[in-house]
Amino acid sequence: MWNLQTALAIFGTLCLTSISGYKNGKVEKSCESMMPEHHSQPNTTASPYTLTVNASKFSPGDNIRVTLSGSEHFEGFLIQARDATNPDGPAIGSFTLVDPEISQRLTCNSIEGSAVSHTSNAKKTEIQVIWKAPSKAPPTVQFLATVLAHYKIFWLKLPGPVISQGDVTPAPSQSTTVMSTKSASPSILPQPFTSEGCGTSKSCLIDPVSCNPSVDTNCFFLSYSTLGQTVSFELSGPAQGYVSFALSKDKWMGDDDAYLCINDEGRVSVEAAHTTGRTYPEVSSKSVLTDVGWRVSDGVIQCKFSRSIYTPQDPVRFSLNNSYYLFVAHGTAEYGMIHRHTWQPLISSHHQIITGPPEILTGSRSPLLMKYHGALMLIAWMLAGSTGKLMAAYFKPDWPEQTLFGQKIWFQVHRMLMSLTVLLTAVGFGFPFVYRGKWSTRAGAHPYLGCTVMILTFCQPIMAAFRPAPDSSRRWIFNWLHWGVGNAAEIIAVVSMFFGIRQQSLLLPYPWTTGVLSAFVVWTIVLKLVLKLHKHDVIRKDINCKMIQTESEMKQNKLFKIIYLYV
Template identity: 30%
Template sequence: MLPRKRNCNLIILTVLCLVRISFQHGSGAPPGACIDQMPRHSGILPQSSVPPYSIITSASQVKQGDSLNVTIGSPFGAPVPIGGFIVQARAIQNPEQIVGKFLTVPDPATTQIINCRGDNDTVTHSTPEDKPPLTFVWQAPKDFLGGVEFKATVAQGYATFWRNVGSPLVEVVTPDTELNPPTTPTTTPRNSPPPPVIMESKPKTTPPPLDLIYQGCADTKLCFGVPQNCIPTGNCKAIVAVFVAGDTYTFEIQGTDNPKYVAAGLSTDNKMGDDSAMECVRNDNGRINLYTSWTYPKVEPYVKRSDSPQEIVQLLESSTIDGKLYCKFRRDVVSVVMGQTFDLAKNTYNLMVLAGSSMKDTERVGFHDLAYEATGEPLALATVGTAAASSKLLLKLHGAFMILAWLGSASLGIIVARYFRKTWVGKTLGGKDMWFAYHRILMVITWLLTVAGFILIVLEVGTIATTGDNPHAITGLITVILCFLQPIGAYFRPHPGTKKRPYFNWGHWFLGNAAHILGIATIFFAVSLQKAELPSWSIFVMAAFVVFHVVMHIVLSLTVCVSEGRISNGRVNAFPMKDMLGPRPAAERGDAPFSGFRKHLLGVYAPIILLFAIAMICLVALAPISDTYSNMMGA
């Protein structure tokens, strides 16, 4: 029994040691941090980037025994929350010497004064919750003369902290010294670049430095961003970078526009599904965590963390600054996920990068509504340079065909059928009335373009199932179905004069107009699709088209109204819709009044409508317009 008891004691002692080692110091800096200001976060190293924090003082000189205010905060852009911190005053001549003492803290519930090498010589956090900028009152020692610098380590999260955040020099002088006149406190730490200066006389010629993730994309690491050509200018909505040193594979991912998550994926093709994903997630409390997950091809649950081992990645750095979510981490060279072996050294993979603004739940990321793209071909991750995205030819052709169909040919075909039945009377084309021949040609073009566009998008995405909140795919599918049924119904239409003909007329009219309205609405929805990459102002082009189309309908309806009034001796008793009920009386044969005017209106309507269609097609073909314009301006 004695050996067993000794074994139990040994196990208990080991567990207690592990518990002590894993303590995260959420109630303040550990005692060891008094010397080097390192938080002892399980071996995690401080960030190498410019810190988003600075320390400012209320004066550059202070007399012995007097006090001044010391503020720690974020001077650049939106305030960055403070998680944990430790602040001390260090002598310039002897940086290991802590001088002075702190008198007050802004919030005793979240901050505290502690003793490191002297009484009340250090301030730190007492809770890990996010804090706003903090101001402390510090008293200079009565037995010290010389320069003092306030030094701090500030943590944004457990794995994200900056060391050696410094203040401007503060000089401690004798009580009889005449102090310098007060000046505006400097807000720039010594190890940070000066804040941007707004020049009114001439524009700034030096572009701002690129984020760290872009540095080395040309010569030391593999980079892939979305939208295309965004890496040289440093304005990617999402970017992934891979740096290989020996058998160490380091990944960086960053998303803009304040994403909830940004992720990278390793895939054997350029389609979503059966991929190993790595997610950088910003939780509701502002903390940043790294997860791995497995994606499923167009079926629930789409993405699942429990199907992927979490230990294959190790988070190195993370931050969220100015709406940019960033994670840097290592991944094991060889890992097995869902029975598939991912060997980063031997195999090639398509890189995927995506970002989204929401989570489905605590275990699943939401739809990638901010950014999504995949490389066009599998790459060795040790490759250096910028990777190319997969071709968007099918996607652009789909958009061009649908725009030409529903903004162009369908709009013209409907106008001709509704307002030009009493025009070109006696003239035929292919043995049919001129208006009917034009209508049929235009609607056949609409049908062909719509079917071709539908086939192209199915080839592009591989399915007609959709995800996300945008109804573009649903309204588009209904439009295709209605369009496909129209010529089939027209082929079996009853002969004029039969009792069933009015039913066909009303049904054909209703389905055609419903398809046209849905088609236009679908194009509106496409403007906000992330994959389309259309500029936001495309919505105004579409709105202008709708206004012009409606105004022309009103004008043509008025001309028909007046024309019908003249035919019926001043009594307006019918609109063109009366033809729905059967053939018109023989007395009404011949060109109606104002036919010439209507032809002139058609001569104005047709080219303007086509110009709208061409303008939208150009936006689709040249997308993303914003990046193209930025590159032209930069040149």
């Protein structure tokens, strides 16, 4: 039987494997195309890397030394040998390793070792491997290599030498298919953007309101202006990895026209992309951006570009003569690959025609419905619910004979507050579903805890409606269930709120909100402990003295609890 250490070791190995991604060179998915799955297009400029071999002729079973080297460092590679007359065909032959620390064999087309790749993204300038010719090799063989200088900078299927069998004359190598890249040549901006002209010569979406990106490093800024048949965009914001904006037909991510400014070790790539649902943006291979420029200073990424109002060469780009919501998002990036935005995106409050008259737009990162959700839940469980429980637990003796609408005062106040708790919880529970229209898969444990609270909350009035009479022999069952379900609902509600205040849609300041909520919870616990001790002390005195409290003592006890409750 496996012990705990073995299980943890296996689990750790699986975790490391899953997070390492393609840095470890396990790129069997790219065996056929030799194309990295990096959401980017290959470089078409002259490559600083070359493939060389130590022989021009071979026979089946021969070993050929293959060397990949360059005048610049590279982080990853994939080398294969293919039929020189069909470079898009399957890999042939097999490789053996010279240095297993930096290279590894891959299985392509069910042939073990038919390709070789890197073992890590450590920088290197040369690797060597040995290729063994198969028994049924084609007359001519060509070596191909995909080389990654960096995550988004790579050359696809670099052609290497062609070697031939015996007296066969090597055929001219076939050109390999390389996808074109954007033709925009970015330039470094000489100075930061400014909010001057917003509302008069250009439209602007700014957060915080009235900030100026030329002097405020915490300013998120998007502007656009129309000149003839083109629109110029300026985007700025503090971010470690990227800033982006998107044109959307609604207030939900998906099927959007997006533009990314990604900082990759001090250089910014400006890309047009398209989003489908909540998947990684698909970068366009078409050349639609012109007049591209960028700037990185004091942790602020700035970029600008122009594009035509209509882009028939790239049909996924939206026409700028229509109206859209504007999204501005930012987040981290690694090796040029963006991660999910760290804040809720800034979303314009209304549609805007991009080529329309200039105006200053307003927007919000926190939807009102989600704010209402949080406020109602706080009122329900930190005020109404907790006070209602205190009334039932500690204030019964204070109004022994007084009634309100035919019931004792403590019971009516308790029932009113708990009914208010149920009502506020039900209304607040519905707001996230109205806002999202579906279940949230990115909210962690919060929605599951919230559903549990909602179920327990509805159980309370149902149980109360069918509770036995006070003198019933089954009354104790109701009492324990009522007490247990109520306490469970309150505890889970508090835990749910701690998860909820970290949700992006609320945009609450961290860690202050956690501290304030923690202090309130501690105060509530202390209050209950003091009232519990006070109640125990009063009961103990009654038992020891064998006497009923005087009216003055009862008033003092009542006043003490009321003052403590108000505090």
